[in-house]
Amino acid sequence: MSTAVQARWDHIAAELRCLVCQNESLASSNAELALDLRRELRGLIEQGQSDADIRRFLVSRYGDFVLYKPEVKPVTWLLWFGPFVLLLGALVLALRLMRRTPAESAPLTDSERARVRQLLES
Amino acid sequence: MSALSAKATSRRMPRWVFVPLALFLAMVVFLGVGLTRNPQEIPSPLIGRPAPAFELPLVGGPGVFNAAQFKGQLTLVNLWATWCAGCKEEHPILMALARQPGLNMVGINYKELQASELSGQEPLSAESVQKATARSQAWLQKNGQAFGVNLLDMDGRVGMDFGVYGLPETYLIDREGVVRFKHAGALTPDVVQQKLLPLLRGVY
Numbered sequence: 001m002s003t004a005v006q007a008r009w010d011h012i013a014a015e016l017r018c019l020v021c022q023n024e025s026l027a028s029s030n031a032e033l034a035l036d037l038r039r040e041l042r043g044l045i046e047q048g049q050s051d052a053d054i055r056r057f058l059v060s061r062y063g064d065f066v067l068y069k070p071e072v073k074p075v076t077w078l079l080w081f082g083p084f085v086l087l088l089g090a091l092v093l094a095l096r097l098m099r100r101t102p103a104e105s106a107p108l109t110d111s112e113r114a115r116v117r118q119l120l121e122s
Numbered sequence: 123m124s125a126l127s128a129k130a131t132s133r134r135m136p137r138w139v140f141v142p143l144a145l146f147l148a149m150v151v152f153l154g155v156g157l158t159r160n161p162q163e164i165p166s167p168l169i170g171r172p173a174p175a176f177e178l179p180l181v182g183g184p185g186v187f188n189a190a191q192f193k194g195q196l197t198l199v200n201l202w203a204t205w206c207a208g209c210k211e212e213h214p215i216l217m218a219l220a221r222q223p224g225l226n227m228v229g230i231n232y233k234e235l236q237a238s239e240l241s242g243q244e245p246l247s248a249e250s251v252q253k254a255t256a257r258s259q260a261w262l263q264k265n266g267q268a269f270g271v272n273l274l275d276m277d278g279r280v281g282m283d284f285g286v287y288g289l290p291e292t293y294l295i296d297r298e299g300v301v302r303f304k305h306a307g308a309l310t311p312d313v314v315q316q317k318l319l320p321l322l323r324g325v326y
Contacts, residue, residue, distance in 0.1 A: 019287035022161060032237055033287055036278055061285035063167040093138065 005045050012045075012054055013038060017066050025068070166285055166304040173199075173295045174283035181231065181272035182255050192299045196322070197226040199293040200269070201281055203234050204261040206289040208308035215309045216268035222322065229269030231258040232289060233278040246276050294321060 010027065016037075018029035026034050026041075037058075044054050055067065064070045072080050108116065168174075176189045200216060202209035220227050234254035240246070254274060262272070275281050284293065287306065294303035303321055305313055 019164065032233070033278075035237060036282060040282065060167055061283065062287065063165055063285075065164045093141065097138070 005042065008045050008051070009038075009042055012051060013041060015068050016058060017068055019062055019066065026066075163306065164287070166301070168285055168293070168301045169304060171301060172299050173293070173301050174280070176280040176283060178230065178273040178275055178280055179251075181258055181274050187228070187271055187273050189299070192295050194297055195226045196224060196297060197228055197295040199228045199230060199284075199295060200290060201230045201232040201275075201284065201286055201292075202290045203232050204257050205234075205236065209290040210265060212290055212308035212310075213265045213268060215311065215314060217266045219314070219318075220268045220270075225322065226271070227269045228271045228273065229262075230273045230275050230280065232275050232281045232286060234258055234274070235276065251276060294318065 013027035014025050016026040018024045018026050018031055018034045018037075020031035020033050021029050024031075024034075026037055041054060044057060049057075058066045059071075064076065070076045070079065173189055173192055177186050179186050198216075198219060216227070219225060231254065234257055235250055240250060251274070254276060258272070258274070262269070278286070284291070290308055292303075292305045292309055293301055296302050303318065305317070309318075
């Protein structure tokens with residue numbers, strides 16, 4: 001395997017999930033299916049297919065689940081943008097809370113004023 | 123004074139206080155639902171799409187089976203192997219399904235010889251094919267001939283096109299050759315009752 005092919009292969013396989021042992025990448029898994037898929041990947045790279053073509057090949061068989069970084073499309077919008085929407089919401093809420101002017105205190109009545117003065121002087 | 127204290131009470135609990143609580147509860151619901159789901163059940167992108175085109179040799183017999191033959195009949199494709207425990211477990215269910223009128227049963231023996239036995243030989247030797255054939259025939263003899271058509275996918279290439287990631291896997295292909303249903307893992311009476319039979323009785 002040439003070093004160029006090897007480099008692309010390493011790069012792509014690290015971004016793909018092994019479906020058998022789901023917490024491992026295709027590059028690190030020793031499951032038989034992962035071995036087969038790695039062989040297949042090497043073939044595709046050697047045929048000169050682009051990264052996008054290779055990803056499409058896998059997604060059409062195993063679904064978006066094989067990608068550690070799923071494509072940005074309507075079904076994955078929540079996944080991609082959800083955290084930012086939450087953060088924005090939190091910021092808006094925080095700003096509104098901070099900007100809220102303290103409720104204006106009602107002016108003291110004469111009797112209250114007298115009582116304050118009495119307390120302060122005592 | 124009383125007006126003042128009333129105002130203070132109403133200010134003690136502004137409505138926004140409940141926003142984090144609501145968000146928290148929503149998260150609990152989402153995570154709770156997530157826990158009840160089976161992570162092994164990955165939705166197949168094949169559902170609603172034509173079954174992959176392939177051609178495989180018939181086990182033990184001359185000739186090949188072409189995926190074009192799916193057209194015109196309702197087909198249940200089961201990928202299995204003799205080394206797969208779940209396959210043995212579900213086999214009685216497949217035997218029962220084989221009695222369903224109008225259902226074509228296709229068994230694909232997937233990678234009967236695994237990497238350890240093949241040690242990277244390419245192309246596969248006639249000897250390996252013979253070995254796999256003998257094993258799969260003996261297994262079916264013992265456990266029941268559920269399949270009308272028996273195919274051999276030695277290198278697992280067709281399995282890969284079906285998106286197989288764990289044996290056994292079962293696919294229902296309609297008369298147009300479109301995949302309607304997939305189940306990964308052994309079929310259970312529940313899956314057959316709740317998912318497969320309604321599909322069989324329905325539109326097809």
